[in-house]
Amino acid sequence: MPTGGATILHADLDAFYASVEQLLNPALRGRPVAVGGGPTGGVVLAASYEAKRFGVSGGMPGWRAARLCPELLFVRGHFAEYQQLGDAVMAIFGDVTPLVERISIDEAFLDVSGATHLFGPAAAIGRDIRARVRAEVGLPISVGAARTKHLAKIASQVAKPDGLVVVEPGTEREFLDPLPVSLVWGVGPVTQARLADLGVRTIGDLAQTPSRAVERLLGHAVGSKLSAMARDDDARRIVTARHAGSVGAQSALGRRAPDPETIRSVLAHLAERVARRLRDKGRAGRTVTVRVRFAGLRSVTRSRTLAQPVATTLTLTEIAERLTQAALADQPSGTEITLLAISVSNLAEQRVLQLELDLEPDDPWRPGSPTGAARRAVDGSLDTIRHRFGNDAAGYLPALMGDLRSVPDAFRELAEHDL
DNA sequence: TCTGGGGTCCTAGGACCC
DNA sequence: TCTGGGGTCCTAGGACCC
Numbered sequence: 001m002p003t004g005g006a007t008i009l010h011a012d013l014d015a016f017y018a019s020v021e022q023l024l025n026p027a028l029r030g031r032p033v034a035v036g037g038g039p040t041g042g043v044v045l046a047a048s049y050e051a052k053r054f055g056v057s058g059g060m061p062g063w064r065a066a067r068l069c070p071e072l073l074f075v076r077g078h079f080a081e082y083q084q085l086g087d088a089v090m091a092i093f094g095d096v097t098p099l100v101e102r103i104s105i106d107e108a109f110l111d112v113s114g115a116t117h118l119f120g121p122a123a124a125i126g127r128d129i130r131a132r133v134r135a136e137v138g139l140p141i142s143v144g145a146a147r148t149k150h151l152a153k154i155a156s157q158v159a160k161p162d163g164l165v166v167v168e169p170g171t172e173r174e175f176l177d178p179l180p181v182s183l184v185w186g187v188g189p190v191t192q193a194r195l196a197d198l199g200v201r202t203i204g205d206l207a208q209t210p211s212r213a214v215e216r217l218l219g220h221a222v223g224s225k226l227s228a229m230a231r232d233d234d235a236r237r238i239v240t241a242r243h244a245g246s247v248g249a250q251s252a253l254g255r256r257a258p259d260p261e262t263i264r265s266v267l268a269h270l271a272e273r274v275a276r277r278l279r280d281k282g283r284a285g286r287t288v289t290v291r292v293r294f295a296g297l298r299s300v301t302r303s304r305t306l307a308q309p310v311a312t313t314l315t316l317t318e319i320a321e322r323l324t325q326a327a328l329a330d331q332p333s334g335t336e337i338t339l340l341a342i343s344v345s346n347l348a349e350q351r352v353l354q355l356e357l358d359l360e361p362d363d364p365w366r367p368g369s370p371t372g373a374a375r376r377a378v379d380g381s382l383d384t385i386r387h388r389f390g391n392d393a394a395g396y397l398p399a400l401m402g403d404l405r406s407v408p409d410a411f412r413e414l415a416e417h418d419l
Numbered sequence: 420t421c422t423g424g425g426g427t428c429c430t431a432g433g434a435c436c437c
Numbered sequence: 438t439c440t441g442g443g444g445t446c447c448t449a450g451g452a453c454c455c
Binding site: 058103104105106107185186187188189190191222287289299300301302303304305415 | 455
């Protein structure tokens, strides 16, 4: 268990994408701004605080946001700038302590227990970080400080916007108890509703409910974790580097009939993205999962675990096609699809020339011709061209997918970036 | 007129092995 | 002779987070 003072910080940039837009364009400052989407479609990726006051939030369809806030200004994202400014903020954290756990482009945990003798207590460090980010990067950031990661994260949420909240050891209960359970990490709308059925609305309510009752309601893992968190009995350490456990890509399609040509071309595009990223990481995976979403947001997954890991574009495409056919086979004819996704998990380190040596000859999932060696050679050539001339320079399906790119590719690249 | 794209973790049932 | 129990892996689905 952590001991001593409040030595864990959670620092979280406020309305990050929207704040960057306001930084880049002074005309947007003080006004309701939505990044992404539009009055006629698409989704809002981020909303400024001025827009949030109207109920606009990230993930919301553009037409709904426009209805909630008629003066809302929709802007296109500046994705390269988001990455660059996020990195600049992380560099400031790195000046304080090497123990930084970046958990997304715009937030991180810091363990400052070794820094307090240099920079003073957590409250002073939090103030300094906020001042430096404001002065050197130009962005508002909120900071929470506490004994544990989870509590620090709740504190930063309470601090928003543009604030600092320090939970001194010994004051945890009075801080936590009145807060809504939805602030607990892992409590989303479904869990919140289930807890409300038990009469649990605040973290204090949750802490006083027997673990057994919570576990019966939510399952063992979620229940016991939640109970522990509510009692502030949480000892997760800072993790400075982490390997991704899966690599995936998806594409929303609107509503369309699942005809073979559409499926083939979308899957080929997705497989190429996934396989390329796996190869760039020097990894490959044995489990391939396909997700098909239907009108009405219902979705189905089909997966297959292979004897050997794959990272080859054509092989992944073929396996994904079979899985998609399997998923569609169970659906009534005439069912329309709205999204296709491919994910590869069960990842292992792979040296380039060792991939896919041999699948079982009688394995029905064994890819057809050309051989694995030929496929790897093609992928290797394309990778070389891409690395030299950029991602759009080469591929199996040049320029075919233009109409399906509803989301800017820059946003995809941001989302897939290794933090 | 139902909403993007990237992930993580958990559960439950079944197969299979010892 | 068809009964026990535990462990591991696989598959499908779901909740959640940024």
